[in-house]
Amino acid sequence: MSKLELRGIYHSFPVKKQRVSVLSNITLHVNDGEFVSIIGPSGSGKSTLFHIIGGLLKPSAGEVWLDDVNITGRKGLISYMPQQPALFPWRSIESNVVIAQEVAGESRSSALEKAREWLPKVGLGGYERELPHILSGGMQQRVSFLRALLSPQELMCLDEPFGSLDALTRQDMQAWLLNIWEQNKRSILFVTHSIEEALFLSDRIYVLSNKPSTVLEELKIPFSRPRQESVMLEPEFQKLRLHIQAHLRKEIIYDKRH
Numbered sequence: 001m002s003k004l005e006l007r008g009i010y011h012s013f014p015v016k017k018q019r020v021s022v023l024s025n026i027t028l029h030v031n032d033g034e035f036v037s038i039i040g041p042s043g044s045g046k047s048t049l050f051h052i053i054g055g056l057l058k059p060s061a062g063e064v065w066l067d068d069v070n071i072t073g074r075k076g077l078i079s080y081m082p083q084q085p086a087l088f089p090w091r092s093i094e095s096n097v098v099i100a101q102e103v104a105g106e107s108r109s110s111a112l113e114k115a116r117e118w119l120p121k122v123g124l125g126g127y128e129r130e131l132p133h134i135l136s137g138g139m140q141q142r143v144s145f146l147r148a149l150l151s152p153q154e155l156m157c158l159d160e161p162f163g164s165l166d167a168l169t170r171q172d173m174q175a176w177l178l179n180i181w182e183q184n185k186r187s188i189l190f191v192t193h194s195i196e197e198a199l200f201l202s203d204r205i206y207v208l209s210n211k212p213s214t215v216l217e218e219l220k221i222p223f224s225r226p227r228q229e230s231v232m233l234e235p236e237f238q239k240l241r242l243h244i245q246a247h248l249r250k251e252i253i254y255d256k257r258h
């Protein structure tokens with residue numbers, strides 16, 4: 001079981017003797033086995049929110065709850081894929097995958113066994129002993145994703161995992177992620193810039209405003225599962241896309257005026 005709840009999260013950073021408010025009263029949740037996305041303008045505090053969920057940053061106010069336990073400020077309880085792949089250049093691909101399992105106390109041999117089973121499934125068979133620098137951006141993302149997937153925590157937080165990929169690779173990765181998720185049904189909190197990506201993948205979407213960001217809207221996504229790429233052609237998909245786009249546009253125009 002894995003249910004995440006953010007209750008009234010506020011955060012501000014000290015900048016030149018002042019405090020800049022980034023998050024303002026963020027309340028949201030991810031139910032057990034649910035795929036939830038957050039969409040918000042760049043700089044609205046999405047990565048900051050993930051750092052708070054992961055316990056790397058203590059919020060100025062508010063609480064993080066996991067399965068009815070207050071985990072605010074506690075590390076190691078969620079699996080986290082950062083915006084940049086963050087691979088150790090001197091460790092082989094398989095050693096990079098097992099880091100999170102090792103930190104969580106799993107034996108190296110059993111962690112390696114799982115990594116070797118999974119690497120071919122993500123198109124990285126034959127690269128187990130290579131160093132990360134020989135991989136393309138998309139392949140490095142898959143290593144980073146696999147690390148998060150195989151780490152034992154049930155909730156995965158993915159921070160714009162496909163942001164640096166070209167459009168075609170990105171579509172492949174989305175379909176691939178969906179396929180893996182539909183087999184595992186871990187709870188996922190997913191940050192993205194792309195409205196289509198969020199609509200294609202999610203059960204629910206939270207739309208954030210500019211900073212200090214608040215939840216502008218929570219949307220339930222009605223499409224059935226397993227989801228096919230053809231869902232993007234449905235009139236309802238286009239309607240939701242335009243609806244979210246209108247929200248975000250307002251935010252971006254507002255940002256330019258200030």
Ligand SMILES: Nc1ncnc2c1ncn2[C@@H]1O[C@H](COP(=O)(O)OP(=O)(O)O)[C@@H](O)[C@H]1O
Nearest residue numbers: 013014015022041042043044045046047048049
């Ligand atoms: N350590 C920090 N000190 C000061 N300001 C920060 C710090 N980290 C992030 N910020 C600011 O907080 C805002 C939100 O950042 P971030 O969470 O990275 O946004 P997003 O991930 O939505 O693009 C930005 O304006 C950023 O400059």
Ligand SMILES: [Mg+2]
Nearest residue numbers: 046047048083
């Ligand atoms: Mg970010």
